[in-house]
Structures are given as C-alpha cells and as structure tokens.
Amino acid sequence: MDGFPQRIVCLTEEPTEVLYALGEQGRIVGISGFTVRPPRARKEKPKVSAFTSAKIGEILKLEPDLAIGFSDIQADIARELIKAGVEVWISNHRSVDGILAYIRRLGAMVGAHDKAEAYAQRAEAHIAQIRAAASALARRPRVYFEEWDEPIITGIRWVAELIGIAGGQDAFPELAREPLARQRILADGGEVVRRAPDIILGxxxxxRFRPEKVAARPGWEAIPAVRDGAVYEVKSPIILQPGPAALFDGLAEIHRIIAAWAAQR
Structure with a gap:
C-alpha cells in the first residue's frame, strides 16, 4: 500500500487511458462500457457504467476508494456514489490546456507525478510538432465540426482548439466556448451555409457519421466542403473524449485531412 488510491472506478474513458499509459492500470477495478482505449482494458476490467448511468450496486461490490468521472452529465452518478460513502472526483476540463493539466493532476493523485509529467510533455511535443507543420501550409481552411446531427450541435472547445493547431479555422469559435452541448445547438442549419466552410468534419x-446525409441537407450543396467532397468522419473515440486520444490521434487525423486539402490548392 502506498497511501494513494488502490481501487479506482473510471466512469469515463480518459482516466482509464491515462492510468494505462502511466503503467498504473493495476489500480483500476472498473471501467466505462464505452471504453475502447486501450483495447486491452475491455478484456481486463469489468464494465460498470455508461456515460449518464451506472451500475451503482456493481460499483459498490468492487469496494472502490475513488471513482473518477467527467462533467455535470455524471452528476447523478456522483451523487449516488457519494451518498454511499465513495470518494468521487469529477473533472470538468474543456480545453487542450485542461487535458494536459488533467493528465498531470491524475498522475499526482496516484503517486505517479514524474510519469505523468513525462507523458504530458510527450503530448506537448506532439502538439508543437503538428503546430509547426501546420504553419507551413499555404492556406488555412475554414472547418466546421459537427458533434451531433439531430439537433445540429457544433464542436466543443478542445476540438476547436485542435482544429486551430492542425492548421484550420473553426467555423463557430463563439459557440466553441460554450461548455454544454445544449448551448452549441444550431437552430438554423443555414448558418453553416452562410459561413461556407472549406472542410466539414463530423x-x-x-x-456513425453519414457524409451523404450532411450533403443532402437543403441548401448545403452550396457549401464549398460539400461541393468539393471535403466531408469527413473523425472517429468519436479519438476526438470526443477530453483525454490523450484527442491530443495524439485526434489532432493527427485532423491535421492529415487539412494538409491533404491544402496540398490540392
């Protein structure tokens, strides 16, 4: 026993990914059913939660000394666990800097400060490498990111920031600052037409993201991205979790798409 949490339940994917990356996976006793990174976690750990719901009884049987979740969406789960005597940490970061701070904070919480610092610095080096490559692009395309289709929801802050790092310009920067999905709903899809993005990411x-459904929306044929066939899916596990996946694979994929677009201009 080292005085740090020994039996951790991860209610979302990002703490699982970080703890595995730090070699601290032995502390994890339960994970989210949505976890796909790293793949071995699904084979090794019991799945005890979704995103807005959890098997409270199953979690308590695991006798956790810490449960880690994310955002107000998991407030009800956190309340039930706290009432049952479980210590809970709900992070609420929404930015690239927030993800980096999260890695460092989680590492410190399990006594792995040095490993977490090294991992965060790896992420920072990757970000710097992509930023430098993006600075050499001749043009910075306007990029519209869609998080949901019915209703239309635009991208959250860390996604918008990654688009900027990768060489693009987020089409809805004013909405990206809004932390809640309901605050990023577009009442009028025609606003996307008016902003004329060069690339659409979904x-x-x-x-599964359906580019053909996006292209078939009334009036959207006038959007440069639709006209030029620049409508792409970015898989949700590498972009919609506020954790390492977004900083590494998500950023790399967005930059790949933007660089390919720029090379054709």
Whole structure:
C-alpha cells in the first residue's frame, strides 16, 4: 500500500487511458462500457457504467476508494456514489490546456507525478510538432465540426482548439466556448451555409457519421466542403473524449485531412 488510491472506478474513458499509459492500470477495478482505449482494458476490467448511468450496486461490490468521472452529465452518478460513502472526483476540463493539466493532476493523485509529467510533455511535443507543420501550409481552411446531427450541435472547445493547431479555422469559435452541448445547438442549419466552410468534419457520438446525409441537407450543396467532397468522419473515440486520444490521434487525423486539402490548392 502506498497511501494513494488502490481501487479506482473510471466512469469515463480518459482516466482509464491515462492510468494505462502511466503503467498504473493495476489500480483500476472498473471501467466505462464505452471504453475502447486501450483495447486491452475491455478484456481486463469489468464494465460498470455508461456515460449518464451506472451500475451503482456493481460499483459498490468492487469496494472502490475513488471513482473518477467527467462533467455535470455524471452528476447523478456522483451523487449516488457519494451518498454511499465513495470518494468521487469529477473533472470538468474543456480545453487542450485542461487535458494536459488533467493528465498531470491524475498522475499526482496516484503517486505517479514524474510519469505523468513525462507523458504530458510527450503530448506537448506532439502538439508543437503538428503546430509547426501546420504553419507551413499555404492556406488555412475554414472547418466546421459537427458533434451531433439531430439537433445540429457544433464542436466543443478542445476540438476547436485542435482544429486551430492542425492548421484550420473553426467555423463557430463563439459557440466553441460554450461548455454544454445544449448551448452549441444550431437552430438554423443555414448558418453553416452562410459561413461556407472549406472542410466539414463530423463525429456523432455513439453512431456513425453519414457524409451523404450532411450533403443532402437543403441548401448545403452550396457549401464549398460539400461541393468539393471535403466531408469527413473523425472517429468519436479519438476526438470526443477530453483525454490523450484527442491530443495524439485526434489532432493527427485532423491535421492529415487539412494538409491533404491544402496540398490540392
């Protein structure tokens, strides 16, 4: 026993990914059913939660000394666990800097400060590398990111920031600052037409993005991205979790798309 949490339940994917990356996966006793990174976690750990619901009884049987979740959406789960005597940490970060701070904070919480610092610095080096590559692009395309389709929800802050790092310009920067999904609903899809993005990226949480459905929306044929066939899916596990996946694979994928677009101009 080292005085740090020994039996951790991860209610979302990002703490699982971080703890595995730090070599601290032995502390995890339960994970989210949505966890896909790292793949081995699904084989090794019991799945005890979704995103807005959890098997409270199953979690308590695991006798956790810490449960880690994310955002106000998991407030009800946190309340039930706290009432049952479980210590809970709900992070609420929404930015690239917030993700980096999260890695460092989580590492410190399990006594792995040095490993977490090294991992965060790896992420920062990757970000710097992509930023430098993006600075060499001749043009910075306007990029519209869609998080959901019915209703239309635009991208959250860390996604908008990653678009900027990767060489693009987020089409809805004023909405990206809004932390809650309901605050980023577009009442009028025609606003996307008016902003004329060069690239459309989609990641519909929990279901496959359908470029043909986007292109078929009334009036959207006038959008440069639709006209030029620049409508792409970014898989949700690498972009919609505020954790390492977004900083590494998500950023790399967005930059790949933007760089390919710029090379054709």
């Amino acid at each position: 990641s519909w949480c929990g279901k």
